[in-house]
Amino acid sequence: MRDVAIIGVKNTKFGEMWERSFRDIVVEAGIGAIEDSGVSGDRLDGMYVGNMSGGQFVEQEHIGALIADYSGLSLDLHIPSTRVEAACASGGLAFRQAVMAVASGHEDIVMAAGVEKMTDVSSTAASSALAAAADREWEGIMGATFPGLYAMIARMHMDKYGTTSEQMASVAVKNHKNGSMNPIAQYKSPITVDSVLNSIMVADPLHIFDCSPITDGAAAVVLAPADIAHEYTDTPIYIKATAQASDTIALHDRRDITTLDASVSAGKRAFEMAKMTPADIDLVEVHDCFTIAEICAIEDLGFAKKGEGGKMTEDGETAIGGKVAVNTSGGLKSCGHPVGATGIKQVVEVTQQLRGEAGGRQVDGAEVGMTHNVGGSGATAVVHILARER
């Protein structure tokens, strides 16, 4: 297998973009990543596009072909373009497919993109579309919502480990602080623990400020074989590991409701592949769709002992400048969560950090970063490790 490098990246602005369409935003991300890479668009050998629910959000399927067409890569070139779906892990999985295409030697210059346009429908319709990532016949039919499923994780985490609402709120406070320094973030206002605890209850014990928002956004990266990456960029970022794992679709079937075994498994495989441990990681973008999800993620990936993720956050060890910087972008919570784009946005953030281009939120001397993207309540997890050194 060949080593693979990232040679170009681009995030669109994340937020409510009522004046722009699904295809507008993904083309902006794709063209931006191509320009950043210095590659000519017609050099692309393939595209992988992460998208969760185009059918429900914009009544559009056949996303791979649509995006190749509107990127100007269909006429005459006929570049193969594939849509990848794994709920909220669609972007991370599209990136993984692109990495494997280059690593295998089958394709050289490949784009991985992710996109979701979630504000063209009502928030009720958006919630209903998202609920399709859970078990519709045995969770959805009982009135389960995604905040409800994560609330049941949170309730058990509190009961088992003494995790508090204040500790969960401290995840949101940290991520809003980081997001305030990210020009693409949906929410740039800092918040306090009190404002989280006083916000309306969505699914007890989760308040609205414990939840990631409904977001429009797109992100794209361009990959190349590591051997030729320097022809295009002075700062290639190398992929040290790509890993993916599955678990039960329904939360009720999990071995331990407070542990996402898919995250544990994907994390373990990634560390083995990179020959690294959590101590080697300078920053990690984890899937904080809800504040409790970030606490579980840092425990499941080995940055905190099981049960101590809340305390670690409250103590500031996951802030920029702490033991490991978690969600420097602002995470899903403050930067926004356009579900199909999130996994690619995480890769863009880590790449910008490793290149030293993260501005006010830069992690000093960042050498190695990680991304962690989860689908549903944990039925899919995708983990990558990226590094400055090959």
Next chain:
Amino acid sequence: MSVARFWRKQINRYNLVGTHCKTCDSYYYPPRNVCPKCRRDGEIEPHKFSGPGDIVTYTIIHTAAEGFEHQAPYVLAIVQLDEGPRFTSQIVCNPEDVHIGMKVKPVFRKLGESGDNGMIYYGTKYVPA
């Protein structure tokens, strides 16, 4: 959910019928086609569960799922049956009374209705035992 899609699992939802794997003696509700532990070596048979269980974890949903708006706030929980399997159910009780470890028993209730054709879905919910 379409009529056919609901009816296929009606016996399971009405009567708490899941499955039992004769090879490893594991019980499953919701029902399984293949035993997740034994896989192809498993031998699956229908099993009617006795009913009682206790609450493993719960939430009180204030922002309801589509079609459940008039029920909010409602209690959603993961219930563990005495035979072992866990599943998601609404608990019909005062939200202030629910707690982890609470003993519950099944009741036959309306689950919801289809907006398009007016079909009413019935099934099993739980109440304090």
